[in-house]
Amino acid sequence: MRIILCGFGIVGQSLARLFESRADDLYAKYALKPRIVGVFDSRGGAADQSGLDPGKLVSAKKKSGSVSDGAPSGVDMIQNIEADVLIETTASNYNDAEPGMTHITTAMKRGMHVISVNKGPLALAFPSLMELATYNRVLLKFSGTVGGGTPILDYAKNSLRGERITSFSGILNGTTNYILSNMASGLSFEEALDDAKQKGYVEADESLDLDGLDAAAKLVILANWIMGMKVTMPDIECTGIRRVTAKDIDAAAKKRCAVKLVASCDGRLQVGPREIADDDPLCVNGTLNAISFTSEHSGTQTIIGKGAGGMETASSILRDLLEIRQEIAG
Numbered sequence: 001m002r003i004i005l006c007g008f009g010i011v012g013q014s015l016a017r018l019f020e021s022r023a024d025d026l027y028a029k030y031a032l033k034p035r036i037v038g039v040f041d042s043r044g045g046a047a048d049q050s051g052l053d054p055g056k057l058v059s060a061k062k063k064s065g066s067v068s069d070g071a072p073s074g075v076d077m078i079q080n081i082e083a084d085v086l087i088e089t090t091a092s093n094y095n096d097a098e099p100g101m102t103h104i105t106t107a108m109k110r111g112m113h114v115i116s117v118n119k120g121p122l123a124l125a126f127p128s129l130m131e132l133a134t135y136n137r138v139l140l141k142f143s144g145t146v147g148g149g150t151p152i153l154d155y156a157k158n159s160l161r162g163e164r165i166t167s168f169s170g171i172l173n174g175t176t177n178y179i180l181s182n183m184a185s186g187l188s189f190e191e192a193l194d195d196a197k198q199k200g201y202v203e204a205d206e207s208l209d210l211d212g213l214d215a216a217a218k219l220v221i222l223a224n225w226i227m228g229m230k231v232t233m234p235d236i237e238c239t240g241i242r243r244v245t246a247k248d249i250d251a252a253a254k255k256r257c258a259v260k261l262v263a264s265c266d267g268r269l270q271v272g273p274r275e276i277a278d279d280d281p282l283c284v285n286g287t288l289n290a291i292s293f294t295s296e297h298s299g300t301q302t303i304i305g306k307g308a309g310g311m312e313t314a315s316s317i318l319r320d321l322l323e324i325r326q327e328i329a330g
């Protein structure tokens with residue numbers, strides 16, 4: 001399978017490593033031979049129709065800070081290279097979703113299937129991107145956008161097939177969960193934020209985590225994909241965690257509750273700090289994500305797991321790649 005990889009940050013490099021370490025196994029088990037024919041980062045691109053060596057790409061990135069070998073990058077690469085699948089891993093942006101939006105739409109118009117772990121384009125234009133995929137008869141996959149390596153979308157869409165999901169609520173942002181968990185252990189908001197920054201959890205633009213935009217983007221994706229709604233970011237009522245005080249956390253603790261940033265769909269689409277009972281399975285700590293789906297016949301089920309991480313997100317891309325392969329073969 002010929003792949004163009006957009007972005008070569010932590011997720012892109014993890015994917016290259018995964019392709020390298022699992023090459024024999026992927027071929028033996030799934031007859032999958034991923035071939036990166038083009039890759040680019042912010043400084044340039046590298047291309048080879050017979051396939052670039054994933055290990056060498058990682059070394060080049062480490063040594064010089066870029067994969068560039070002088071090949072065209074960005075849209076120029078997508079327009080000029082023949083590939084089966086485009087994998088979009090550039091940073092999420094909720095203003096205009098660029099450059100990911102142009103990468104994805106250009107690829108789909110050229111007949112490439114797309115895997116996106118970039119949430120921006122889906123958060124701002126989920127319904128029209130799905131229409132564009134259908135129109136161009138390509139597949140658009142995005143399982144890593146919600147829950148990272150934890151297959152939240154897959155669980156609701158496939159494991160609960162035939163059920164009617166009536167509502168769901170989840171902790172979908174690991175960074176704010178880490179901050180709120182540490183505030184519950186006595187740290188101030190500033191101390192907890194500094195600690196999260198030092199550990200590398202906080203997005204380059206901290207507002208994406210703290211003001212709830214990342215959680216809202218994930219809620220948009222869930223609402224469209226799981227509930228069949230046609231919504232985008234402006235449809236979410238969103239409040240972040242900046243106003244949560246030690247007093248709020250203490251008051252919750254007295255009621256055997258914890259304050260969490262919850263994204264919910266129960267008639268309204270909302271993101272905001274809520275009190276959750278300590279013994280609710282949703283009440284996870286640290287950087288964990290959790291989501292509870294309530295269905296008409298099978299009740300409430302909760303899925304918990306790590307919601308971020310390079311290798312975890314790379315594993316979600318592999319999942320999507322295998323699904324594309326299977327659907328094409330089918």
Ligand code: HSE
Nearest residue numbers: 172173174175307308
């Ligand atoms: N900033 C996000 C989080 C990364 O903290 O969950 C994963 O989308």
